[in-house]
Amino acid sequence: xxxxxxxxxxxxxxxxxxxxxxxxxxxxxxxxxxxxxxxxxxxxxxxxxxxxxxxxxxxxxxxxxxxxxxxxxxxxxxxxxxxxxxxxxxxxxxxxxxxxxxxxxxxxxxxxxxxxxxxxxxxxxxxxxxxxxxxxxxxxxxxxxxxxxxxxxxxxxxxxxxxxxxxxxxxxxxxxxxxxxxxxxxxxxxxxxxxxxxxxxxxxxxxxxxxxxxxxxxxxxxxxxxxxxxxxxxxxxxxxxxxxxxxxxxxxxxxxxxxxxxxxxxxxxxxxxxxxxxxxxxxxxxxxxxxxxxxxxxxxxxxxxxxxxxxxxxxxxxxxxxxxxxxxxxxxxxxxxxxxxxxxxxxxxxxxxxxxxxxxxxxxxxxxxxxxxxxxxxxxxxxxxxxxxxxxxxxxxxxxxxxxxxxxxxxxxxxxxxxxxxxxxxxxxxxxxxxxxxxxxxxxxxxxxxx
Numbered sequence: 001x002x003x004x005x006x007x008x009x010x011x012x013x014x015x016x017x018x019x020x021x022x023x024x025x026x027x028x029x030x031x032x033x034x035x036x037x038x039x040x041x042x043x044x045x046x047x048x049x050x051x052x053x054x055x056x057x058x059x060x061x062x063x064x065x066x067x068x069x070x071x072x073x074x075x076x077x078x079x080x081x082x083x084x085x086x087x088x089x090x091x092x093x094x095x096x097x098x099x100x101x102x103x104x105x106x107x108x109x110x111x112x113x114x115x116x117x118x119x120x121x122x123x124x125x126x127x128x129x130x131x132x133x134x135x136x137x138x139x140x141x142x143x144x145x146x147x148x149x150x151x152x153x154x155x156x157x158x159x160x161x162x163x164x165x166x167x168x169x170x171x172x173x174x175x176x177x178x179x180x181x182x183x184x185x186x187x188x189x190x191x192x193x194x195x196x197x198x199x200x201x202x203x204x205x206x207x208x209x210x211x212x213x214x215x216x217x218x219x220x221x222x223x224x225x226x227x228x229x230x231x232x233x234x235x236x237x238x239x240x241x242x243x244x245x246x247x248x249x250x251x252x253x254x255x256x257x258x259x260x261x262x263x264x265x266x267x268x269x270x271x272x273x274x275x276x277x278x279x280x281x282x283x284x285x286x287x288x289x290x291x292x293x294x295x296x297x298x299x300x301x302x303x304x305x306x307x308x309x310x311x312x313x314x315x316x317x318x319x320x321x322x323x324x325x326x327x328x329x330x331x332x333x334x335x336x337x338x339x340x341x342x343x344x345x346x347x348x349x350x351x352x353x354x355x356x357x358x359x360x361x362x363x364x365x366x367x368x369x370x371x372x373x374x375x376x377x378x379x380x381x382x383x384x385x386x387x388x389x390x391x392x393x394x395x396x397x398x399x400x401x402x403x404x405x406x407x408x409x410x411x412x413x414x415x416x417x418x419x420x421x422x423x424x425x426x427x428x429x430x431x432x433x434x435x436x437x438x439x440x441x442x443x444x445x446x447x448x449x450x451x
Contacts, residue, residue, distance in 0.1 A: 052075055065409060069270065070245045074323060102309040102314055106280075109282060115282065124278075146186055147206070158182065162185030210250075211245065221384050247268035254268070274320035334361055337361070337422075351435070395414075400414065
């Protein structure tokens with residue numbers, strides 16, 4: 001297990017990653033291929049994974065709670081998924097034409113996911129969400145999309161407006177100001193949504209992250225999705241449920257199944273393609289028909305993609321969906337996540353740390369600060385204010401870094417997800433890692449004792 005904190009004094013532990021990042025800086029802006037991978041003084045580079053573990057370029061072992069950004073509900077290198085991909089490699093991994101596996105993949109999605117009358121495969125969740133917005137605009141012949149503060153819907157232009165404060169302007173460069181005029185950002189409360197839909201008669205759809213902002217770091221108020229469905233239906237506005245992460249993880253049928261919400265369009269990524277590049281937009285036939293060249297050419301949605309439903313992704317997706325369809329992997333991952341949340345809260349209580357761990361399904365989120373009492377560890381977060389995501393970035397980076405030094409790799413924030421491969425032994429090691437870093441975090445002022 002790694003024992004040194006990743007600082008200038010212990011960089012020998014991370015020599016390979018340091019050298020790889022130096023090379024990366026000569027060819028990639030900032031040395032990165034994804035903005036969220038930024039780390040100080042350099043990010044770690046990983047070479048292999050199996051089950052709940054992964055190993056970096058220096059050979060250090062980590063308990064993996066990043067799980068391929070949520071794609072690995074079954075853990076790394078699941079034998080059935082690996083075998084399906086190996087078998088497919090002997091046939092073809094790209095055709096550029098239709099192939100039988102895309103039908104088998106689609107049929108499995110239809111059997112598991114509610115309202116998957118028709119679908120289109122894409123190569124990422126970002127693409128699926130962009131397509132969903134285009135389909136909604138074409139179907140309704142309206143131009144605006146209502147979205148919620150801090151919900152993440154990928155990095156395409158329309159999704160950037162409202163992703164972070166200030167919520168009425170695009171964050172960062174390259175997104176035209178005119179895009180903001182086509183997006184309506186709202187807090188997650190019924191009254192505001194009703195008012196905005198009443199005052200703005202050009203809204204085609206409302207899009208919502210099914211878990212709440214950032215896969216549940218800011219959960220939705222109780223009953224919000226049901227109310228949102230009623231409000232949108234009454235106004236003739238489509239409901240787009242972003243289940244890029246929650247799909248197949250919260251339940252085989254995602255949040256649609258657990259909440260009983262009847263969405264018009266649903267985006268699914270991550271698990272749907274078994275860790276390979278892939279996603280899918282599913283929806284009601286009456287809405288998705290705009291992709292089928294309707295009589296009015298102004299409504300026809302053009303959609304392409306060289307690698308849509310490529311055979312290798314289809315093979316991985318089929319194998320994965322066959323395993324998760326009965327819900328047993330989800331139950332295992334949920335149970336281990338609940339154990340982790342409870343164990344960390346017990347640790348914080350014992351050490352009098354001002355903070356708490358919360359989450360739904362197989363997720364966990366850490367908040368350091370004064371947490372009002374809750375009746376149970378699985379109670380929803382006690383605030384629906386997206387400002388909770390505005391905690392100092394250096395705090396999250398420090399927590400992430402010191403835990404990596406003890407063999408635990410979280411998401412980029414102080415959050416993570418479990419797979420069905422995580423074990424009680426993993427939980428014990430993880431809690432030991434948190435206990436080991438508490439003195440360091442207290443000394444740095446990153447966390448405080450409860451008063």
